[in-house]
Structure formats: structure tokens, C-alpha cells
Amino acid sequence: MTAQLDTLAEKIESIARKFLPYSGFDGQYINGDRRPGHANRKLKDTDPYTGESVAEIALADQSDLEAAYQSALKAQPAWASRLPAERAEVLGRCADLMEKRRGEIVDWVIREAGSTRIKADIEWQMLHAITLEAASFPHRVAGRVLPINEPGKESRVYRQPIGVIAVISPWNFPIYLAQRSVGPAIALGNSVVLKPSQDTPITGGLLLAKIFEEAGVPEGVLNVVVGASSEIGDAFVKHPVPRLVSFTGSTAVGRHVADLAVTSPLIKHLALELGGNTPFVVLDDADLDQAVPAAVLSRFLHQGQICMSTNRIIVDAKVYDEFLDRFTAHVKTLKVGNPQDLDTVIGPIINSKQLANILKLIKETRDAGARQVLGGDLRDLVLPPHIFADVTNDMPIAKNETFGPIAPVIRARGEDDALRLANDTEYGLSSAVFTRDERRGLRFALGVEAGMTHINDTSVDDTPTGPFGGEKNSGIGRFGGDWIMEEFKTAHWITVQHAPRQEERK
Numbered sequence: 001m002t003a004q005l006d007t008l009a010e011k012i013e014s015i016a017r018k019f020l021p022y023s024g025f026d027g028q029y030i031n032g033d034r035r036p037g038h039a040n041r042k043l044k045d046t047d048p049y050t051g052e053s054v055a056e057i058a059l060a061d062q063s064d065l066e067a068a069y070q071s072a073l074k075a076q077p078a079w080a081s082r083l084p085a086e087r088a089e090v091l092g093r094c095a096d097l098m099e100k101r102r103g104e105i106v107d108w109v110i111r112e113a114g115s116t117r118i119k120a121d122i123e124w125q126m127l128h129a130i131t132l133e134a135a136s137f138p139h140r141v142a143g144r145v146l147p148i149n150e151p152g153k154e155s156r157v158y159r160q161p162i163g164v165i166a167v168i169s170p171w172n173f174p175i176y177l178a179q180r181s182v183g184p185a186i187a188l189g190n191s192v193v194l195k196p197s198q199d200t201p202i203t204g205g206l207l208l209a210k211i212f213e214e215a216g217v218p219e220g221v222l223n224v225v226v227g228a229s230s231e232i233g234d235a236f237v238k239h240p241v242p243r244l245v246s247f248t249g250s251t252a253v254g255r256h257v258a259d260l261a262v263t264s265p266l267i268k269h270l271a272l273e274l275g276g277n278t279p280f281v282v283l284d285d286a287d288l289d290q291a292v293p294a295a296v297l298s299r300f301l302h303q304g305q306i307c308m309s310t311n312r313i314i315v316d317a318k319v320y321d322e323f324l325d326r327f328t329a330h331v332k333t334l335k336v337g338n339p340q341d342l343d344t345v346i347g348p349i350i351n352s353k354q355l356a357n358i359l360k361l362i363k364e365t366r367d368a369g370a371r372q373v374l375g376g377d378l379r380d381l382v383l384p385p386h387i388f389a390d391v392t393n394d395m396p397i398a399k400n401e402t403f404g405p406i407a408p409v410i411r412a413r414g415e416d417d418a419l420r421l422a423n424d425t426e427y428g429l430s431s432a433v434f435t436r437d438e439r440r441g442l443r444f445a446l447g448v449e450a451g452m453t454h455i456n457d458t459s460v461d462d463t464p465t466g467p468f469g470g471e472k473n474s475g476i477g478r479f480g481g482d483w484i485m486e487e488f489k490t491a492h493w494i495t496v497q498h499a500p501r502q503e504e505r506k
Contacts, residue, residue: 031071032219048114060227068223075220080189084138091135093215133464134183152499161189166242171197174204244269276429279422286434308430348381358404428471
């Protein structure tokens, strides 16, 4: 009897949540319903700068994950059969809501991810842009009729949704990097189960679900499960329902995701954007007035917690000393502290574990003999910018993705040496090169083993139409524009024999 009453109470609460004003984020979003998770423990979501709690979320267990996948599986065929204009309209309404709720979204990104207001505004712009781009996708999907050298036969290629897509999003650009997969997936007729980082469950998932719900997405098309990786992580990837897994995060975790995806009962498609070790190269003819501020932005935006963030500044020996002096002087002017302040550039590190990794790298860099030219005292999770000179490519700070406000400056002995240093890494995501000679810059860029190279511009660059992705251990596939449309649709080849074959007539 008690169990029946509990079930009835849960149903009543579920119905009430649909009609009562909803001002908090405290559970899961499954089949259009906000409900507590069943893991019997809660996640305390905190502001990295103040340490204050912004939410407590009842975590998901595997029963919640199962419900989310079954909901997505059931909803997907009807959603895929909607007219392109209907799917485009939902994405368009999402973009409108993002404009209306801009202040709310920016505030959440600051409070939950520790983003400075400068970075949170940039993230909102990227979020809005990718949503507008996704709204165009339903009308851009096209099949093909292929030439065929057989009489009376037609060869067609149909582009169809993959089905259910599993999305695992990171904490550093939480709402944008979730929407970079969620928006295109839904626009193209897929349904989604999204697992945000536990550091940013609201901006990485629940807030986005709220926007889609208000925009009129049908129940089950988007589901969000917030749970511990130890509880639902492997099951999220190995579950038989999703046909594609989109993951953004570290290379180590990406390898694990890939292993699970290819050993699951049904091998899954993968879209992986993984770690980077971005080189920012300054050749001997570079315009330092342009290169120095670009290097500052490339390294210190969001405290360096960006996959495209410059991890190694490689400078030709002829301009090394001048660049280092000017770079250091510029970095000294950066305001460090409260991310809510309009002019703050350096805010908090996301959590104490990440900070410990950064501090370990700083110590190892000092011990390895690098010369520290700038530093500062730690205040809670706020670490002032650090600059190290005379760094070599074999030091831990140059071999590992630091994901923090540390800038190693490496001396190169000419253009060929700079290219060798740039490529001397297992990663290949973003890169940048500065030179006054555009043809020289293009030649250098084409020699870089990376998915992206920006000439005379910051390494932190992403547009809704560009093919964003990496080479080597930085990922598989491309996000953005036509490239993500290719990833999130399948090609179904169908032939039609209109007339009997010649041999059949004999």
C-alpha cells in the first residue's frame, strides 16, 4: 500500500510540475517531465568564485537513463516525419528565446562555470549563432540521384536522420558546446539524450532543455540526465538505443568513450572533439602590435580553460625578447578577480581538482629550469596569470594541455624549427601563425598538423559554418555547418530497376 501511495504521489508531483511555475533546476528532464533522479544522492552545484550553492540536483541512476533513452526512441520517428518548416520553426523559437533570456543565460554561465562576463557574453553569441545556423538545416538536407551505366536503372541516395544521438558535454563552454550538437541533431530529425558535466549541469543541459521546452519541442525529443560517471557513464555510451555518440572533453576520456562505442552490441558512430596543445607561432616578420594582444586573448580567455586555448607560444629568436617583454607588460594589466565585474579578465578555475593539476604543472615547470617572469598569489580558486620563458618543448608544461592561466614561451631557431616545434605533439586541434607575408603564412599553415590554423588571428576561433575539429589525438569528425549535417545524417543508397535487365529478357 505504501509503495502504491508513493507511486501516486510521484505521478501527482509530475503533473503539477508541468503546470506550476518552475524556477529551479533540481532533477532530470525526461520525456518533457522534470523529475528527481533515483540515485538516492544529490549533487551540490556551486559557484566557483563564491563557493555558494546554486542548486541541489537529485542524481540519475540507470533506471532514469533507461527511461530517457526509451523516451527518445519513441519520440524520434514522429519528430523526423515533421515537415522541415516545423522543425526549423522550433529552432527559430529557441533563438528568439535566447535573445529574450540573454541576461539570464549570461548570468547562469558566470555563476555556474566561473566564466568572466566577457567570456559569458562571447559564449551567448556563439550559442545564438549556432542555433540560427541549425534552424536552416531542415531546408538544406538534400539527397542525390547518381549517374549509373545500366539501362533502365536509377541510383538514388537518401539522407535520413541517424535516430537517437547521445551527447556528452563539457563544463568550459557548457551551453554552447551542448547546443553545438543538440541543435543540429534535433533540427535534422534526430532525438537526443544529453549528459552534461557535473560541474555545469544547468548551463550544460537543464537550462537548454528549458529553452527547447518553451520553444515547443515535443516530449521525448530532448532528454537530460544528470548523473555521476561512476553510476551511468559507461551505460550512457554502451546502451543499445543511441546510434551516435557526440563527446567533447579530454583525450583520455574520449579514448574510453571510443572503446565503449566500438565494443557495444551495435557499433556506434562517433563525433569526438578532444584535447589540444595549441601552438601560437610568431615568425620573425610578425607585426607584434597584432600578435601580442592576440596571444593574450588566445591564452587567457576563460583562464585558459578552452580546448583551442594557446598552450605553447613559439616565437622566432629574432623577435623573442621584444615579444616576451611586450606580452608580459600586457598580461600585467589584466584584472583578476570577481567574474561578475565587467572588466575582469581572469576569474576562477572551475574546481579544486583542476586547480591542483595546474599548480602541479607550475611546480614541475620551475623544477625543470624554466624562467618565471610573471606570477601571483592564489586566492581560493582564482589563480593570477603565470608566464614562463625559456621553456622547451619537452617540459611537462609544453607536452600537456594545461587548461589554466599559464603561458609558456618557447624560442624557435627560424621558420623550419618553429614548424617542427608546432607539430611535435600528439595533438592537432587549433593553431595560429603570425607573419606579414600572407603567402608565407599560408605555406606555414598548410604544414601544421592540425584541424584548424588561423593566420594573424587568435587560436580561439569558432564559427557556426566552419569545420571545427582536430587531427591526431584531438578527435574524430567535424562540427559546424555542412560538416555536422554530414555527421548527424545517414546516407541510404537505393536503386530502382525500372525495366527488366537485358539478361532477364533472354
